[in-house]
Amino acid sequence: MVLGSIREKLAKVRNRLGVANLISKSKVWDENFWEELEDLLIQGDVGVEYAENLLKEVKSRVKARKTQKQNDIKDVVREVLKERLERIEGMGEDVIVEDEAKKLIILIGVNGTGKTTTAAKLAKIAREKGRRPILVAADTFRAAAIEQLKSWGERLNVKVIAREPGSDPASVVFDAIKSAEAGGEDFLIVDTAGRIHTKKNLMDELGKIIRIAYNRTPSWNKEVWLVVDAVTGQNGLIQAKTFGEALPLTGVTLTKYDNTAKGGILLAIAEQLNLPIKYVGLGESAEDLVPFSVDEFVSGLLE
């Protein structure tokens, strides 16, 4: 995907928090202003804790620099937001690069967050970048789930490895690894069944899939990404915490960002989990997935 179109898509998330507007219409930086800013952030779903921490830092820098101009205030907010995102290891790094080791990405999350769609979108991006993807139907829970992935595979002309409904999901992953080894594919994207984070047996099943896949691919580059629906707001944060405590997550993909008027949840999740946001979903089509960029995101919030 060319950079121009990434910018265009990320432009959709601009101005969500209204921070830029508030700063532009304000002239004095008194307690009222800071309170209003905090309210905006909380309404925008960044969470109370994040809002408080962020503002504490912004206020102290504004005071130390004796900054008065609107643009200077904006710059301080930008600086602090960027620093907080950038101190998370791996944030904004391209994960689908050519001629890297073989790669395995396991997508997990609660029901309906967009795992299957994201798997398909990732396969498309991977292929455009010269990788040879396989989609792995490890959601064996429902026949419809397998069909959904197969139909994406047909549309995108990407190989899908599946077994019959009710099969052990770990064995489907095993099949896919064997198939990649034999066929030369180098980019496995594993779609798993949605599950409630509070059900221990379902979380254990994911643990098993991850363990088996990891043991079988010592030289591969491996990732476990939590797929979070941005619309679920603070509830998404609770899910993220529980998944993060139970499983070795390496990143987060935030979907349905096109459907939320808010968007601050991205900041809260990244910070709470100390995990990079890998991609952002901005629609239902195969091309509606963009790599997360700190610069684009922060500028978007403040333009």
Ligand SMILES: Nc1nc2c(ncn2[C@@H]2O[C@H](COP(=O)(O)OP(=O)(O)OP(=O)(O)O)[C@@H](O)[C@H]2O)c(=O)[nH]1
């Ligand atoms: N607007 C929008 N819709 C999305 C996005 N990602 C996924 N969807 C839609 O969300 C719905 C659920 O997506 P799926 O990919 O089936 O979700 P899932 O996590 O695989 O669901 P389960 O397998 O049932 O847990 C579908 O209608 C998708 O088209 C997105 O970024 N934006």
Ligand SMILES: [Mg+2]
């Ligand atoms: Mg699914």
